[in-house]
Amino acid sequence: MRNFFKFIGGLFLMVFVVTACSIDDDPANNDFFIGKxxxxxxxxxxxxxKQNNNGSVQVVKVGNTYNFLFxxxxxxxxxxxIQKNENSAVMIGSTxxxxxxxxxxxxxxxxLKDGATWTADANR
Structure with a gap:
């Protein structure tokens, strides 16, 4: 019975994640966003x-905090x-x-951070 509830919970989470963000959802308009x-x-x-012309970035947003998973x-x-309802972040600081x-x-x-440079130019 316990495994059944784990399965149902996992299935619910998967359905929620898949349906939570459609291809035309703008992350600025959502408190929770997952997109590739x-x-x-x-x-x-x-x-x-490292460089890849066919790479990807998985974006996970919760609230105003974004994570970019390369x-x-x-x-x-x-x-x-990034402030809610804004689509860009620009920060110039010491590090x-x-x-x-x-x-x-x-x-x-x-x-750019601590001598490292990340770039992405990608579409969904």
Whole structure:
């Protein structure tokens, strides 16, 4: 019986995630968003140089906090705050510089932190 409830709970979660964000949902208009953007991704630091023209970025948003989960063993960018109902974040600081623009169809990232650079130019 316990496994049955785990199965039902997992099934409910899967249905919720799949139906929560349709392809035309704009992340700025949702408190919870999951979407996959496909296109050019890259990462460079002192030891690593990765680039893929067919890469992807999985975007997970909860509240105003975005997490960008890259393909190709590129480190993730997590904890980026973008104000609700805005589609871009621009921050220039002492250790982090970034430009992120996201909407229902496109994702553009230029993120520099601690000598590393992430980029993405992807579509959904």
């Amino acid at each position: 953007y496909n296109g050019n991704v890259s990462y460079n630091d002192a030891n690593v140089n 393909s190709d063993e590129i480190p993730d960018i997590t904890g980026v705050e 982090t510089t970034h430009y992120i623009k996201i909407n229902a169809n496109n994702l553009t990232i230029l993120f």
